[in-house]
Amino acid sequence: MWTGTPLFPERASTMAGRVDALYFFLLGITAFFSLLIAGLIVYYAIKYRRRTPDAVGAPIHGGLALEVAWTVIPLFITMIVFVWGASVFFAMSRPPDETLDIYVVGKQWMWKVQHLDGQREIDELHVPVGRAVKLIMTSEDVIHSFFIPAFRVKADVIPGRYTTLWFQSTTPGRYHLFCAEYCGTKHSGMIGQIVVMEPSEYQTWLSGGSPEGSLASTGAKLFADLACNTCHRSDAQGRGPVLEGLFGKTVTLQSGETATVDEAYVRESILMPSAKVAAGFQPIMPTFQGLVTEEQLLALVEYVKSLRGLPQVQAR
Ligand code: CUA
Numbered sequence: 001m002w003t004g005t006p007l008f009p010e011r012a013s014t015m016a017g018r019v020d021a022l023y024f025f026l027l028g029i030t031a032f033f034s035l036l037i038a039g040l041i042v043y044y045a046i047k048y049r050r051r052t053p054d055a056v057g058a059p060i061h062g063g064l065a066l067e068v069a070w071t072v073i074p075l076f077i078t079m080i081v082f083v084w085g086a087s088v089f090f091a092m093s094r095p096p097d098e099t100l101d102i103y104v105v106g107k108q109w110m111w112k113v114q115h116l117d118g119q120r121e122i123d124e125l126h127v128p129v130g131r132a133v134k135l136i137m138t139s140e141d142v143i144h145s146f147f148i149p150a151f152r153v154k155a156d157v158i159p160g161r162y163t164t165l166w167f168q169s170t171t172p173g174r175y176h177l178f179c180a181e182y183c184g185t186k187h188s189g190m191i192g193q194i195v196v197m198e199p200s201e202y203q204t205w206l207s208g209g210s211p212e213g214s215l216a217s218t219g220a221k222l223f224a225d226l227a228c229n230t231c232h233r234s235d236a237q238g239r240g241p242v243l244e245g246l247f248g249k250t251v252t253l254q255s256g257e258t259a260t261v262d263e264a265y266v267r268e269s270i271l272m273p274s275a276k277v278a279a280g281f282q283p284i285m286p287t288f289q290g291l292v293t294e295e296q297l298l299a300l301v302e303y304v305k306s307l308r309g310l311p312q313v314q315a316r
Helices: 016-047 064-093 199-207 215-225 263-271 294-306
Strands: 100-107 110-115 120-122 124-128 132-139 144-148 153-157 163-168 173-179 192-197 250-252 258-260
Touching (some): 100 124, 100 144, 100 294, 110 294, 120 124, 124 199, 132 144, 132 294, 153 163, 192 199, 215 294, 263 294
Parallel strands (some): 124 192
Antiparallel strands (some): 100 110, 110 120, 132 163, 144 153, 144 173, 173 192, 250 258
16 A cells, blocks of 8 residues: 555565554544644633633642643653664664674775675665565765665664664565665765575576685685684694684684673774784784775685684694
């Protein structure tokens, strides 16, 4: 319904119906009370109008039942909105365990997309229908916001940080992608398309030429080019931690605190190696700030991720 009007874009994700239901509920509550209050104002204004020039209104000294009612009923309604809203929010912020991960880098004024198989695209994102997709996003410059109205999802894309957004599309087609955070002169031109395809079509599209190889293999090449492998050796004889099997684990730091090895931790460890040094190692790693681009960082992160399934050799 109302898909013809630009205010109500089509619903093309599993989340769209839930967001709309809550939205219409809020709209309904607002309309009901607006009409009720406006109607009562008009009704009482007429009913209790001054009939003679010297008429004086009757004194009123509160009414307990009335006050309890207008306190308890709104409390009840706002609690419904709160619990309902929280449940939608949690569903939106927690991706399922099995997702198709895709990296996104925002920059003035374009969206750069990097698939794990090595496919890259600009201002377009191809995804298979029915599959939970998780976008891991960052920005090269200022704050942008990745917004797909038809999926009812939006997330800020922030320099120096990874934010995620997930969705599961339900209908093949082409959908608008907008930048929803003012980011400079051509903010309004920072738009694109989400192309939702049947899984078989998607596979064909993916295999359609990716001469550079997978993102992880690009990361592996970079890992060697930057000589990371001289210290991060897989035989536990290096001066840096073994990276095989590390991603997703919790590590103890020099400070005694612990940290989970996620995308943000790997990124920080490349750019600011001394920030969170793993226990048992010296803070001797140089910073790579300014030496690697956001896209190269993503390749390195993906490479470290790809090692997660490998057995970790313990230092003796
Ligand atoms: Cu990017 Cu607005």
